[in-house]
Amino acid sequence: MSAPTNRANPTIHAVARAAGVSSGTVSNALNHPARLAPETLERVHDAIIDLGYIRSAAGRTLIRNRSDSLGLVMPDLVNVLFVEIARGAQRSASDQGKRLVTANSGFNAHELAAGASQVDDQDEYLEYFAEARADGVLVASMRDPSRGIDRIRNHVRPVVVINYDVPNADWCTVLMDNEQVGRAAIEHIADLGIRRAYFVSIPDIVQPIAERRRGVRAAAAARGIHLTEIETAGLFPEDSTAALAGVLPEPGGERLAILGANDRLAIGALQLLRNRPDLRVPEDVAVLGMDGDHRDDGADWITLTSVVLPGQAMGAEAIRLIDAEAQPGHVHERSVLPVRIRQGASTIGR
Amino acid sequence: MSAPTNRANPTIHAVARAAGVSSGTVSNALNHPARLAPETLERVHDAIIDLGYIRSAAGRTLIRNRSDSLGLVMPDLVNVLFVEIARGAQRSASDQGKRLVTANSGFNAHELAAGASQVDDQDEYLEYFAEARADGVLVASMRDPSRGIDRIRNHVRPVVVINYDVPNADWCTVLMDNEQVGRAAIEHIADLGIRRAYFVSIPDIVQPIAERRRGVRAAAAARGIHLTEIETAGLFPEDSTAALAGVLPEPGGERLAILGANDRLAIGALQLLRNRPDLRVPEDVAVLGMDGDHRDDGADWITLTSVVLPGQAMGAEAIRLIDAEAQPGHVHERSVLPVRIRQGASTIGR
DNA sequence: CTGAAAGCGCTTACAG
DNA sequence: CTGAAAGCGCTTACAG
Structure with missing residues (x-):
């Protein structure tokens, strides 16, 4: 009598066992389906469905050292400008088949002006995206983000800053005029x-x-x-x-x-x-x-x-620049979008 | 002559080497600092700063099977209600020292009504958070999210749905009336x-x-x-x-x-x-x-x-329910918040 | 108080 | 076309 199959958190090995193949074959079914015989592929897919298997990003990110997703750090969304920047970035990323994940620092200029105590998790979330090995990080900010960015520089390649101008910055910048x-x-x-x-x-x-x-x-x-x-x-x-x-x-x-x-x-x-x-x-x-x-x-x-x-345009431009930053030999750009x-x-x- | 130290993407081993300790000790410096001799701790911290080391979430998530962050899937932010829900959830999570990361499905009722082609990445982002082994997932939705949630059920424990009512759902729900x-x-x-x-x-x-x-x-x-x-x-x-x-x-x-x-x-x-x-x-x-x-x-x-x-209240309530869901023996709640x-x-x- | 070793769940050459 | 094995970067008992 075998132990009862625990269906919680099935791994690639559970799928392999269920399909009667090795875990490498399951991995290939997911990443290089053309390499498998059609019947094997089907058996693996059935096992995946059957077990409700969802691949762990951790193992994958660990070995690939990239996560296939971009991170966006935003201030508090009281300010509609940032809502529109987020929407523009989101839509543009989605059009290009990229995953965009957003974190909110809580920075709120209204409360700052009123002298209220101020939450600002910008640096924490920059670190979070660095820990997650995001493929690129966008920072929309009302304050100088240099320190937080410097900290993560050895781990995140392209960085684009939106709405804050740092002279001679080592990243791309999107501004309005x-x-x-x-x-x-x-x-x-x-x-x-x-x-x-x-x-x-x-x-x-x-x-x-x-x-x-x-x-x-x-x-x-x-x-x-x-x-x-x-x-x-x-x-x-x-x-x-x-x-x-x-x-x-x-x-x-x-x-x-x-x-x-x-x-x-x-x-x-x-x-x-x-x-x-x-x-x-x-x-x-x-x-x-x-x-x-x-x-x-x-x-x-x-x-x-x-x-x-130009909120939405700024978001879209930032996504474009993340790409540009990733090109070898890229020179940082500073885009200043017009208003009307x-x-x-x-x-x-x- | 030793090979030049490559400063990009330093790992825990690079830190260990620089500090003259083992990688387990570096890990302890980060996770259980009290276990280290003060001098050792300091040496490790110096090495971390010096190398610009940032721990990889991948290795950590892999072995702990949890990521210490919550995921929130939202529709397009044209609708201010969702901006306020996001703000409420954000602030509440931040108050409780929790990390909240948001993804935008692109669902837009305005465009749906106008018959425009509709992007809806809700299921994709649910899967993303499941792959990331989020400690809980919040879904603010204008449409039935059941299918996407069922798919990830074996990998994500607490789920809270905001703004969509599914009869007899196997999760907590936050609604307005x-x-x-x-x-x-x-x-x-x-x-x-x-x-x-x-x-x-x-x-x-x-x-x-x-x-x-x-x-x-x-x-x-x-x-x-x-x-x-x-x-x-x-x-x-x-x-x-x-x-x-x-x-x-x-x-x-x-x-x-x-x-x-x-x-x-x-x-x-x-x-x-x-x-x-x-x-x-x-x-x-x-x-x-x-x-x-x-x-x-x-x-x-x-x-x-x-x-x-009650947008902000809905967001805050959802964070509360994520906690409640995690308690053993929890019975799903259905919170209906009043309007005025x-x-x-x-x-x-x- | 510290180190050596096992193991988390994946992907990827490499053999066969 | 498939499998066995190494290895990604961490954490955690366990010895000492």
Whole structure:
């Protein structure tokens, strides 16, 4: 009487036994089916189905020293930009038949701005993907990822960083042009003849904010716009409402533009203005956001003029660069994707 | 003259050699540091830093038959509900010191509704996590995941399914009460004295839509609301605009409520009404959505009444259930989380 | 406190 | 076309 077959966690040997072949033959059935006689192949497949066998990645990765999958480390997904980056990367990887696996560091600029305690597992997950011997690692980040990347450099080949610019980095980088974001906003209102603007933003605690501010300032100087910078405690509508409450202009003054460093801040301005019928949007106050829903579908009652960020394109570009990095003799690239204005009723009227 | 030390992909043996110990001792330094003499421990750590050594998960997983990480399979993140589920699961896992890794199946109900070709890698990623010997698998799904789960059952212990209800399933399930979503919407407008409603939705191609419709119908019958169901081709504002364009009421008729199966459809109705000043919101037409941004921050010019879905709570609950599933003698749970109405200007005025 | 050795589940030349 | 055997990088009793 033989011991009862334990069906939990069957191994390649269990399959081999069931099919009456050696484990090498089972392996060949999976990896090089053409090498087997058709009847043998079928017997092996039947045994696999029968036992519910699923190959262990561990043994396979161990001997091949590669895992056939890419890792993507993301910040918290409150920020829609990163949702769109993840979607773009995901879709592009899937189109190319690549596996993409994502981990979330928890980094959250909203909470950082509010001074809340901050989780950031970026380095831990970089290490995780290095331990897993990922074939490449993508890091979308709001902060300098250099240290974590340096640590894993001996174990992960191609690395692509998204949304953070490290000068002379030893990897490929995908960015959007955040100075252009700021410039585009100013150009738009200047073209409308507006000569006075508020820039509503958290302080420069993350790179994109600092760069947008730089673009705003430079373009305002160039176009002769009188700029007032208004500091908020966070990135939500209510932060904007709170910061703007005391500084809205009197009716009848010169036309004003309010530029939110992100769309939620712009929306806070709109909410405030809804209770000020004496200030018409956009005739008296034009309102503009600097990162829309990234999908260009204007999901709003009054369509908000905004800068549409190339989130999905950034994700797709990052996947392309992972490939490029893997080519011998590759020179690191630094892709800066352009943004564009989406004009809405909040600045140009219906 | 010894061969040059190759610093790429150092193994535990390279570390052992560099530290002048055996590989078992290096392993103990990592896993049971208290067993080592302090000087030995330090020498090993120095060697690890020096070589940039990162342990291979493959060898470790192979012998331990577990990977110390959880897998989460998600549909496409166009749907904000899933973003919030991912965030809730992520944060909860992180709080408990667990690693959570996510894969995206690409399933997209918008495209499904539009008849576009559909990627769905759900089963592939379930298999991936099984190959990786994940300590548990979470599946957030818009379709029946039974087949994929059955396939991996011999290799993955706890499984929790989020957002899809399979009767008598052999796993834990986390749901929201989608019939309650529909009922809550009708109750709200009935309480406002409205007796006529449009339910604007794609057909019942996914479970949540079918259940919302069921709730809407039952509550409408119970409360004596005259219900008209309007079919859209998709889940975006423009789909709603297209479907509603010909059926908006004449001014002066009985008050109407428009209920969008999701918020974007409701927003489409608002956009249409913006060009019909003869129909006032909410006095003539009240508008309500059925899944908001899930964050309750009303990021809109006219705040939209909506049903706030418990996305983050669902994610956190799923992590709790993964733990519960791992307990011996555990009986599968089926958690149904409640929803609630967020009242906005689109139905109750400012 | 440390080392030698077995073994985890695979894949891959190599014989036959 | 198939099998026997080595080896991937770890961890873990077990001796000493």
